[in-house]
Amino acid sequence: MRIACVGGGPAGLYFGILASQLGAGHDVTVxxxxxxxxxxxxxxxxWDDLLxxxxRQDLPTAxxxxxxxxxxEDQVIDVRGREPVRIPDHGYSMARQTLLRILADRARELGVRIQYGQALHDVSHLAETVDLVVASDGxxxxxxxxxxxxxxxxxxQRRNKYIWLGTxxxxxxxxxxxxETDAGWVWAHAYGFDGGTSTFVVETSSETWRGLGFDRLGTDATMRRLxxxxxxxxxxxxxxxxxxxRDAAPWLQFQSITNARWHAGRLVLMGDAAHTTHFTIGSGTRLALQDAMALADTLAGHDDIERSLEAYGRRRRAALRRTQRxxxxxxxxxxxxxxxxxxxxFADLLQRRFSAAQSYLPTAAFLRLSDVALSAPGITVPARKAVQRLLSLGRNAVGRVNG
Ligand SMILES: Cc1cc2nc3c(=O)[nH]c(=O)nc-3n(C[C@H](O)[C@H](O)[C@H](O)COP(=O)(O)OP(=O)(O)OC[C@H]3O[C@@H](n4cnc5c(N)ncnc54)[C@H](O)[C@@H]3O)c2cc1C
Structure with a gap:
């Protein structure tokens, strides 16, 4: 099968890695x-689940x-003027550049061609030469x-402004x-990802952003003010x-994207092109890689390409629903x-922010309900996990209640 992936992000490159191993005669260009x-x-x-x-898919990549x-090993919630709260929770981080280099190197080892510096917008000419076009262009x-x-x-379009910086x-x-500034709250999501650099995503409301003059500042002045x-x-x-x-330092507003259908003929959406999940849940890359796994799997399971694309879309839309919520x-x-x-x-509320119940219950009632649900005497571990899942309390809530 001849496959073209438009976009060499995690989705396109990882799909190249998996598709090139589907069997002889698979030819992939990114x-x-x-x-x-x-x-x-x-x-x-x-987190560990992704590793x-x-x-299970491709050991050298893993x-x-x-x-x-x-x-x-932990999260630190540091509200200026208060004692920071430390919460045990291990996870992993990595530079996007490093991840993309690992994926590109592995893809090339497997015979995938990667054509850098090629922006494709209209793919109608590809349809004549390939069997499948994957839109993995973000x-x-x-x-x-x-x-x-x-x-x-x-x-x-979400309401807050954010800017993805490094330090x-x-x-x-x-x-x-x-x-807390004179114009309102500003906060960041910060973590190291190699020996010398950290991600520093700054977020604030549109009102505070304007109040602090960010709508009028150039890049350098923005950095100095932050x-x-x-x-x-x-x-x-x-x-x-x-x-x-090209987009060196823009403040953005996050776009939550869903698509009711993920393929049109032999053109199929993957990764952020198909769906986005807000960055405060830290899942978009994992989901893009899982899309690639799912499409490779359905292509292996069906002779008919369009039936595999249909099965892939159905499976992934269902799998994504809860994470999107x-x-x-x-x-x-x-x-x-x-x-x-x-x-x-506040630290508990932040940890339990994935629960929609928090937005419609009074805060004290939400905390009581989630505390009781998580720590009621005699509650078994499976029951507690089920409640955690039902209320979408997030992976740390149980650990917190258990101390
Ligand atoms: C602030 C922020 C923080 C995030 N933090 C995390 C996190 O901690 N963990 C996590 O899992 N996810 C995170 N994400 C989400 C993650 O970055 C994306 O979900 C993920 O990169 C999606 O992968 P993708 O391959 O679908 O798209 P992308 O990574 O966007 O790749 C698309 C590729 O297509 C290329 N492209 C675009 N147009 C064209 C074209 N016309 N022709 C050719 N190439 C094209 C682009 O240059 C790009 O390389 C974050 C997102 C944001 C905004």
Whole structure:
């Protein structure tokens, strides 16, 4: 089968790795608009479940990802002026660049061709030469945009502003610094991902963003103002945008994307082109890689390509529903931060932000309900896990209640 993947992010490259192993005669080309080594963003986080899944698919990729991943052991919630709260929770982080290099190297070892510096928008010419076109070109997928109506695309723009920055201050823990300014709250999601660099995603409401003058500041002035706001957290280290991409330092508003249909003929959506989940849940890369696993699996299981594409879309849309709900709850929670940040048990509320119940119950009632559900005497571990799942309390809630 001849396959073209438009977009050399985690989805396109990993699909190349898996598709090239489906059997003899599979021929994969990945087209990536940026030169090799250039990408947007900094580090991403993931957890053991992803490493386990990668290990079941392609061992060399899994081993390289594991050996380059940085492990962090806890989360720190640091509201300026209060004692920081430390919560045990281990996870991993890695530079997007490193992940993409590992995936590209492995793909090439398996015979996948990667054509860097090639932006494709119209793929109609490919349809004549390949059997399958994978649109893995990210959230603003030009390929998807060329087929209005074909996928039933729904885009919801979230209210907060965010900017994805890096810093040389290395955070050993996943750290949430929250700072109250004259114009409102500004906070960051920060974690180290190699020996010398951390991700530092800054988030704030649109009102505070304007109130602090970010709508009028250029890149350098934006960095200096953010460095002043987060000075005690950054301990003198600078913030910097990602260089090399066209969109070097924009503040963005997250776009939550869903598609009712994931394929049109032999054109199929994958990764962020098919769906996004708010970055505060840290799952988009994992989900993009899981899409690749699912499509490779359904292609292996059906002779008819369009039937495999149908099965792939159905399976992934169903699998994603719960994570998308949790991501929406998390995004909404941060949009209503002032409602929670003054509460005594702010750290617990932050940990349990994936639960939609938090937005419609009074805070005290939500805490009581979730505490009782998680720590009622005699509750068995499976029952507790079921309640945690039902309320979407997040992976840390049980650990917190158990101390
Ligand atoms: C602030 C922020 C923080 C995040 N943190 C995490 C995290 O901690 N953990 C996590 O799992 N996820 C995280 N994510 C989500 C994650 O970055 C994405 O979900 C993931 O990158 C999706 O992979 P993808 O391959 O589908 O798309 P992308 O990684 O966006 O890759 C798409 C590729 O297509 C290329 N491309 C675009 N248009 C064209 C074209 N016309 N022709 C050719 N190439 C093209 C792009 O250059 C890019 O390389 C975060 C996202 C944001 C915004």
């Amino acid at each position: 087209y990536e608009r940026f030169p090799e080594g250039v990408t947007y963003g900094w580090g991403v986080v993931f 386990d899944q990668l290990g 081993q390289r990802v594991r050996s380059h991943a940085v492990r962090w 959230v603003n997928s030009a390929v998807r945009g060329r087929h209005p109506g074909a996928f039933g695309t729904d885009v919801v 040389s201050r290395v955070f050993g823990s996943f750290t949430f610094p929250f700072v 460095e002043a706001i987060f000075a005690p957290t950054l301990e003198g280290h600078a913030l910097r945008p990602q260089h090399g991409t 949790m991501a929406d709850s998390s995004a909404t929670w941060f949009e209503h931060l002032p409602r929670y940040v003054e509460q005594d048990r």
